[in-house]
Amino acid sequence: MHDYATKGTTDMTADTIATSTQIQLAARPVGWPKASDFRTVTVELGALQPGQVRVKNEFMSVDPYMRGRMNDVKSYVAPYELDATMLGGAVGRVIESASDDVPVGALVVHAFGWRDVVQEDAAGFRVVEEIPGLASSVYLGMLGMTGLTAYVGLTEIAKLKQGDTVFVSGAAGAVGTAVGQIARLKGARRVIGSAGSAEKVALLTSKYGYDAALNYKDGPVREQLASLATEGIDVFFDNVGGDHLEAALNSFNDGGRAALCGAISAYNTTEPVAGPRNMSNLVTRGLTMKGFTVGNYAEHAPAFYAEMGPWLQNGEVVFDETVVDGIDHAVDAFLGLMRGENVGKMLVRI
CATH class of the missing domain: 3.40.50.720 (NAD(P)-binding Rossmann-like Domain)
Structure with missing residues (x-):
C-alpha cells in the first residue's frame, strides 16, 4: 500500500478501559432478522499478554454477507456461533501494546468488529497509514x-x-x-x-x-x-x-x-x-x-491500492457513508442495512 501520511500517535491511556461491550448472536434468525436475535454483553478484559494488543475501535462495518453467517449452513465463511460475539470488519486505534510490530497509537484494521474494545494477538491486526482529509472509516469502504x-x-x-x-x-x-x-x-x-x-x-x-x-x-x-x-x-x-x-x-x-x-x-x-x-x-x-x-483474490489487492489511492486523493472516486452512532445501535444499523436504508457504506461509529 502507498504511504499516504506519517503514522499517527495518541496520548490515550488504556488503564481506564477494562471492559468491552460486545454483540452476540442469541438466536438464528428465521426469515428477516429481529432485535431479539441478538444480545449485548459486557466482557471483562484480562491483563495484556505478551504479543497482544488492545484496540479501541473507531468504526465497525455491517455488511449483507453477515446475514448468511447467521445461518448454520456450509458457506465460504464459517457461520457465527450462538452465544458468541460476532465478527466483522473494523478499524481502530491501539491503546495498549505488548508487541513491537503494532505500537500504541497505530491505526489498524481487523476482523474483530461487533465490540467497542478488542484485545487479541497482534497478528490479527494490520497497521495502516492515515490519509489526510479522510476518516479512518475509508478502510472499511472504498479503500477496503x-x-x-x-x-x-x-x-x-x-x-x-x-x-x-x-x-x-x-x-x-x-x-x-x-x-x-x-x-x-x-x-x-x-x-x-x-x-x-x-x-x-x-x-x-x-x-x-x-x-x-x-x-x-x-x-x-x-x-x-x-x-x-x-x-x-x-x-x-x-x-x-x-x-x-x-x-x-x-x-x-x-x-x-x-x-x-x-x-x-x-x-x-x-x-x-x-x-x-x-x-x-x-x-x-x-x-x-x-x-x-x-x-x-487477495493477490489483486496491491494493484487495487495502487489505483484506488490516487483516485480517492484526486477526487476521481467519491463515496457516501451511512453512519449509526454507538455500539449499542449496531444491531439497528444491520437491520437498517437489510431494509435498504443505507446509501453507500453502512457503518457504526463506536
Whole structure:
C-alpha cells in the first residue's frame, strides 16, 4: 500500500478501559432478522499478554454477507456461533501494546468488529497509514473490502473491456457505488444501475457516474433494463440476484460476462427461490457467469491500492457513508442495512 501520511500517535491511556461491550448472536434468525436475535454483553478484559494488543475501535462495518453467517449452513465463511460475539470488519486505534510490530497509537484494521474494545494477538491486526482529509472509516469502504470487491469483480471476474456496457444491481450500496465509478474509469461506454428509490436513482446519475438508472419498484426489471439498454449489455455485476439476474440474461449481448457478488434478494427468504427462467441464453449467447468472494483474490489487492489511492486523493472516486452512532445501535444499523436504508457504506461509529 502507498504511504499516504506519517503514522499517527495518541496520548490515550488504556488503564481506564477494562471492559468491552460486545454483540452476540442469541438466536438464528428465521426469515428477516429481529432485535431479539441478538444480545449485548459486557466482557471483562484480562491483563495484556505478551504479543497482544488492545484496540479501541473507531468504526465497525455491517455488511449483507453477515446475514448468511447467521445461518448454520456450509458457506465460504464459517457461520457465527450462538452465544458468541460476532465478527466483522473494523478499524481502530491501539491503546495498549505488548508487541513491537503494532505500537500504541497505530491505526489498524481487523476482523474483530461487533465490540467497542478488542484485545487479541497482534497478528490479527494490520497497521495502516492515515490519509489526510479522510476518516479512518475509508478502510472499511472504498479503500477496503468494499472497493476491492468492486475492483476484482469488474477486472478479474467480468474481464471489463473498453467500450463495454455495464449493468449493476444494488447500485446504490457500498459495492455498487464503487462498481459504477471504477467501470467508468476503466473505459466502460455506458453504465446502468438499479436501486430502490427515486432518490437513490438520482444519486447514481448525479454523483456516481451512472449514465442511467432504474427503480426496481417501478415495474419489472426486465422491461426497464431493456428500455435503458437498447443495444444490450456486456457486463453484469450482480449484488441482488432474482429478477435482476433474469433481466440481465435477457439483455446480454453475445459473449456477455456476469460477476455474481451477492444475492440479497434471497437472504431473508424461508423457501427456495426460483431460478431465472431464461438460463438457456447462457448457451445461445455464449455467456459466462461466475460467482466470487473477494477473500479468494487477495493477490489483486496491491494493484487495487495502487489505483484506488490516487483516485480517492484526486477526487476521481467519491463515496457516501451511512453512519449509526454507538455500539449499542449496531444491531439497528444491520437491520437498517437489510431494509435498504443505507446509501453507500453502512457503518457504526463506536
